[in-house]
Amino acid sequence: MTDHKIWDPFIRLFHWSLVAGFAANALILDDESKVHEWVGYAVVALVGLRLLWGFVGPLSARFASFFPSQTAVMEQIGDIATHRRRAHLGHSPLGALMIFNLLAVMLAIGVTGYMMTTDAYWGVEWVEEAHEMLVVWAEISVVLHIAAVVFESWRTGVNLPRAMITGKKSVPDDVRLAR
């Protein structure tokens, strides 16, 4: 096992705060409540900070370092198909796709949610419907994300959930690293 320090404290704090915020709003809090609104704004603010961090943060947090190319995505799918164990130190290409998807859908949920509070869009049906559809899409994405994390942890032998808590990826010695 070789430890690699990958995720800085902000990334980890962001990840788990987003989990808490989204779970609270989607599953627990009353949709009509003021708390729901404030948690929503907090989530949007978090995503805003993450976007900023994607340009000024440490290397593994920068969008430029994990923006997925078509070749990289195909390589990862190829690895899965041929049972080649190759670990990525930062975000894997497919993981990066999911990250951009989640960031975008969180923002879209925030925007439609905010629109519902404005005079111009209050009670407008398509806004409400879009807000709900986006939440369903986010929930599907979260389930996929968790399933993929479990699968990739099993496939590459790197405990990904633990890495998101401790910030370190422990890569087994017989596993090669993808550039």
Next chain:
Amino acid sequence: MKQTVSSHPVTLVLLIAVQSFCAAFFLWDVASDLAPDGVRALAHLHLAIETGAALALLSAIVFEARYLMALLRRKAHLEEQVSIATGAFHDIILAHFDRWTLTPAERDVAMFAIKGFSVTETAELRGSAPGTVKAQLNAVYRKAGVSGRGALLGLLVDELLAGPLVEATPDRP
């Protein structure tokens, strides 16, 4: 050539992604239609067909995903075969050079000739006169007992096709 091999799986991946999105939408739609009355709602023809269509789409996606995986495995296998073949051909060439007792300069010139460089190009790459290269090449052809470059290549390819490829497989890393 490489383009056609690699772009095909990409199209398939995109297709699977789009279809998964559609399937997720339809399944969600069916689930919310079924929610009030439960499974009994399937008695409505429209809803039953909708459910069937969604499930059919889902099975198509599973089939495609499996096909994609098989395709990628096949591609990886072919690439491996090509690298084994490349390695095997290289081994055959070196073995022949040894057997013909070529000098280091002759080996180099012969390798350039096999790779398709002309006498002038080889001379330029090796920093020698074309006449020297020509003389060295003639020595190579004489030692190999062939009439020229075409015959030399033919001899080596013939050896490759004769079969040591399989024997070369296990001890290659």
